[in-house]
Amino acid sequence: MATEEGWHATEDGRKLYTKTWKSEGPAKARLVFIHGFSDHSNAYNHFFPALAARAIDVCCYDQRGWGRSVLKKSEKGHSGPTARVLDDITSFLTTVVPCPIPLFLMGHSMGGGEVLCYAASGPPEIRKHIRGYLLESPFIDFSPESKPGSVIVLAGRLAKKILPHHQMVNKLNPSFLSRDPAVCKQLEEDELCHDTATLEALVGLFDRTGGLASGKVKxxxxxxxxxxxxxxxxxxxKDAICSHDASKAFAERLGAQDKEFKSYAGSFHRLHDEPSPDKETFADDVANWILERSTGPVQVDGSKSKL
Structure with a gap:
């Protein structure tokens, strides 16, 4: 496996850090991955190398306001409104489409909610290149253990109108992330996991989850x-950050020909970072789903298609 680092320039001049994990031989699929809140591309440990070992190239970028894409303190968590977040996904995807091999889009947590919104409203000329979407612990709603009070949400919405770029620290409980204490310690000590977001970004996050949980985002x-x-x-x-039941309900009402909801008994928020053998099982499940849909080109029959 080889890795490549670089920078992607968006149309408004912002530079986003990028990293790719490449398989040793010819790749059978390519996965663009969107990370979560207070996270970054290099914090996924075993997961991306495991996919590359299965002939799946993984392409990531640190989202605006996160990871190595933050070049000064004032940029922490300054990801912009939802329109900006989705435009950044489009901007990055334009660097990999059209793709000579099957292309998939995956998101974790906050990134999972963003990918779902992208599947609902992203540009059709980009989405037509995406063979499948994968979501890991998507942020469709808060788990009860992490849900903020309605007064706090309302106050944030009001303050956002006056001070949209005001930064707030919203620390994730590290013990909720994984059953592996070493992973919790790693993330708590990682300076790139800064737990900071602007009021504008937080309200955008609340709006996305509200639309997904209510069924308004289709x-x-x-x-x-x-x-x-x-x-x-x-x-x-056992995810105490993002609601397992909200994900299940979303999947049940999803009108897709090819859909699956997979529940992992006893697992926490970062399925890819759970203790062995669970993290290996999850990586294999992801790889198997992708590779099963990467065998040959899509054959169009009228307005639908089959593999």
């Missing part, structure tokens, strides 16, 4: 390559 049956939506949602039933 993903059509033709959101992917060949006019077909293919989507896989994975969630641990």
């Amino acid at each position: 993903i059509g049956e033709d959101a992917g390559e060949g006019g077909v939506t293919r989507i896989w949602i994975a969630h641990g039933d």
Whole structure:
């Protein structure tokens, strides 16, 4: 496996740190991965190398306001409104489409909610290149243990109108992230996991979760390559950050020809960082779902398609 680092320039001149994990031989698929809140591309430990070992190239970028894309303190958590977040996904995807091998889009936590919104409203000329969407512990709603009070949310919305770029620290409870104490310690000590977001970014996050949880954000049956939506949602039933039940309910009402909701008994928020053998099982599940849909081109039959 080889890795490549670089920088992607968005249309407004912002530079975003990028990293790619490449398989040793010819890749069978390519995965663009969108990380979560207070996270970054280099914090995924075993997961990306495990996918590369299965002939899946993984392409990531540190989102605006996060990781190595932050070059000064005032940029921490300054990711902009939802429109900006989705435009950044489009900007990065334009560097990999059209793709000579099947292309998939995956998000974790906050990034999972963003990917779902992208599947619902991203530019059709980009989505037509995406063979499938994968979500790990997507942020569709808060788990009860982490849900903020309505007064706090309302106060944030009001303050956002006056001070949209005001930064707030919203520390994630490290013990909620994984059952592996070493992972919790690693993330708590990682200076790039800064737990800081602007009021504008937080309100955008609340709006996305509200739209997803309420059903206002709808993903059509033709959101992917060949006019077909293919989507896989994975969630641990002991996730104390993002709601497992909200993910399950979203999957149940999703009108897609090819969909699956997979529940991981006893698992916490970072399925890819759970103790062995669970993290290896999760990585294999992701790889298997991708590779099963990477065998040959999509054949179009009218407005639909089949593999």
